[in-house]
Amino acid sequence: MKNKSLVSINDYSKEDYFKILDLAEEFQKNPKQKLLENHVIASLFFEPSTRTRLSFETAIQRLGGKVIGFSESGSTSVSKGESLKDTILTVSRYADLIVMRHPVEGSARYASVVSDKPIINAGDGSNQHPTQCLLDLYSIRKTQGSLENLNLFLVGDLKYGRTVHSLLIAMSEFNPVFNFVSPPSLRMPQEYKDFLDKKGIKYYEHNEINDNIKHADIIYVTRVQRERFSDPMDYEKVKNAYVIKNKMLEGTKDNLKILHPLPRVNEIDTDVDTNPKAYYFDQAENGVYARMALMCIILGVK
């Protein structure tokens, strides 16, 4: 995996992911390892993403690496009309590794084609965000002890949410049962259901959160965004149907954890935050370890 770009969740094998997850665990136990002291890593955020950028930059700093880059493209040569190709070709002469977020889909793949330095895709439009998937897998394995045979509830916007799509693909390797909870207009797209059918994986669709969550090992919540509805009335009707409240968690399994890629708006009530089953801030922290592990493996220092 040395020097191998991570653009899409399909780029790495199951074994590659286990290698990253194992190393992430090591970093969680002992985060003070200055393994990247002699490395410069570019963090190119062509569109703002506070959480992802800070997570990557924290991971780099903790490993003693140096960061160059920008947090939005307004103040860079991009605003002067420079092509992505030229930006990447230039930065690849400066840095050992490029982390990039770009609103245009396929931009990270293109960057990986033109750059002779590895690329980590930190999100390309609605296409891929593989490190989010990596930290989700890490969080699931850590809290459940294994990725095998789990009952996963995916709640919220299942149509446009790229994180739930990547998670579905990644978890399909581990014999899960899926429960999809969403408004009818934001159902899991057919192509993903076809994919599960082909693999013989069971899934159930629900219009609302009901007693079934008593069987859940993981509830993965995503935000239902107002802008996905052409009629604001439709949004008003559904927005409260997908809010997790502390009371709903009575009688759920002891090992249940609530995950959310964040930012949260109101889809998990703040009264859940103190429940030991709330895991979303730990999940965000795990992102730092997962990204530390990924960068060390790509740069060949681990």
Add this chain to the structure above:
Amino acid sequence: MKSELKVKAIEKGTVIDHIQASSLYKIMSIIEIEKLDTQIFIGNNLDSKKYGKKAIIKIADKFPSMEDVNKIALIDPNAVINIIRDYQVVEKKKVELPETVSTFIKCINPKCITNHEKVETKFSVHVKDGKVNLKCYYCEKTTGQDNIEVIR
């Protein structure tokens, strides 16, 4: 008894037959027919037992490259390409779908990098329910057979 030809026969060249009527203009575009300088006969909305309406293209004195044949396969996998010499069909080219296609088809996703920067398109070819689906190497979105648009 030989039935009357609706489109004039050619002595030698290529006949692309059994084109679905709806695919004719796309095929003309994909093989860049306007650049050819020999005689060309085109028939459209001809009666066909198979499709109801079919189209045919006869190009005198030109023989298709494998690349042209593959391009036609993407637009109309059922089209038949006949090589004509001395008014006779001497060879039927089997239309075969390539595994990948690059450069001449546009990605349907307006947010794809190939529609934003000067990047040659590249797709992997998949068939689902008898229809060609092209998966973009970059944005990973699928362009269906009915949405295939040729880059000129």
